[in-house]
Amino acid sequence: MAAPQQETVNLNSLSPHQLKTLHDQLEEEVEHLSVSMQTLKNTQQRYLESKESLSELKEDNVGKDMLVPLNSSVYVPGQLADASTVVVDIGAGYYVEKSVKEAEEFFKRKMDFLKQQMEKLQPSIQQKYQTKQIVAQLLQSKVMQAQAQQAAPQKA
Amino acid sequence: MAQVDIKTKEEFQREIEGLESKQKQISKCVEVHEKLEGQLNENKIVKEELDLLDSDTKVYKQTGPVLVKQDVDEAKVAVQNRVSYISTELKKQEKVIQDLQKGQEQHKEKLKQIQSRLTPPTAQKA
Numbered sequence: 001m002a003a004p005q006q007e008t009v010n011l012n013s014l015s016p017h018q019l020k021t022l023h024d025q026l027e028e029e030v031e032h033l034s035v036s037m038q039t040l041k042n043t044q045q046r047y048l049e050s051k052e053s054l055s056e057l058k059e060d061n062v063g064k065d066m067l068v069p070l071n072s073s074v075y076v077p078g079q080l081a082d083a084s085t086v087v088v089d090i091g092a093g094y095y096v097e098k099s100v101k102e103a104e105e106f107f108k109r110k111m112d113f114l115k116q117q118m119e120k121l122q123p124s125i126q127q128k129y130q131t132k133q134i135v136a137q138l139l140q141s142k143v144m145q146a147q148a149q150q151a152a153p154q155k156a
Numbered sequence: 157m158a159q160v161d162i163k164t165k166e167e168f169q170r171e172i173e174g175l176e177s178k179q180k181q182i183s184k185c186v187e188v189h190e191k192l193e194g195q196l197n198e199n200k201i202v203k204e205e206l207d208l209l210d211s212d213t214k215v216y217k218q219t220g221p222v223l224v225k226q227d228v229d230e231a232k233v234a235v236q237n238r239v240s241y242i243s244t245e246l247k248k249q250e251k252v253i254q255d256l257q258k259g260q261e262q263h264k265e266k267l268k269q270i271q272s273r274l275t276p277p278t279a280q281k282a
Contacts, residue, residue: 087214087216087223090201090202090205090206091198091199091201091202091205092198092199092202092235092238093217093218093219094202094206094215094216094217094218094231094235095215095216095217095218095223096205096206096209096213096214096215096216097213097214097215097216098213106205
């Protein structure tokens with residue numbers, strides 16, 4: 001599966017200039033995919049934090065004083081009124097009231113989904129990275145060949 | 157001979173400009189396409205989540221800073237409609253991109269032809 005010759009263009013037939021262009025393009029693609037991968041990891045981390053924060057919603061915390069955020073810099077004092085249900089953001093502007101258990105299951109589903117997506121993405125990144133390495137090596141050997149020919153010109 | 161060169165130069169210039177403008181348009185359309193795909197996926201996921209709920213579950217729709225209570229079945233229909241709408245928009249966008257790419261190929265062909273017209277005369281001079 002590794003052979004680049006399986007692509008429609010035989011890498012060996014490309015000029016050094018074309019190889020450099022291909023190399024740069026692959027590097028950009030690897031970079032782009034790596035950023036996507038990082039975004040997936042960050043989102044997964046946020047879901048994990050949400051899930052863990054649910055554990056504070058214990059029945060014995062009902063009635064306890066707490067600070068309620070009005071925005072990221074303003075809080076008001078309040079009390080925990082209900083530890084049995086939460087309202088969860090499911091995306092696209094929709095929020096659903098769930099029991100704590102259902103919310104935990106929701107977050108777990110999301111995290112598993114993200115894990116799947118990351119597992120799908122990883123092989124693509126690796127393959128592109130390896131192709132990029134091969135192109136870089138080929139480019140280097142061609143450049144060295146060209147330099148050697150210049151140093152010792154032979155009339156064929 | 158000089159006259160032919162000027163005309164060919166102008167034609168060449170026109171084709172290059174056409175090619176560049178098509179490329180810019182394609183970039184914009186691809187951006188729109190990617191955004192639509194993102195929205196489609198998000199809405200599909202929301203639909204799946206809604207389908208898991210009982211009809212008496214409380215669902216809220218966010219309008220600005222306000223959460224407005226909505227019926228589960230209404231929400232399901234609304235999201236399904238969004239999914240259908242976005243899918244149609246996505247297909248339209250794909251067609252636009254395809255047409256632009258065809259136009260791009262045509263420009264490239266013309267440029268090749270012009271170039272092959274230009275090079276033989278120089279070869280004859282040598």
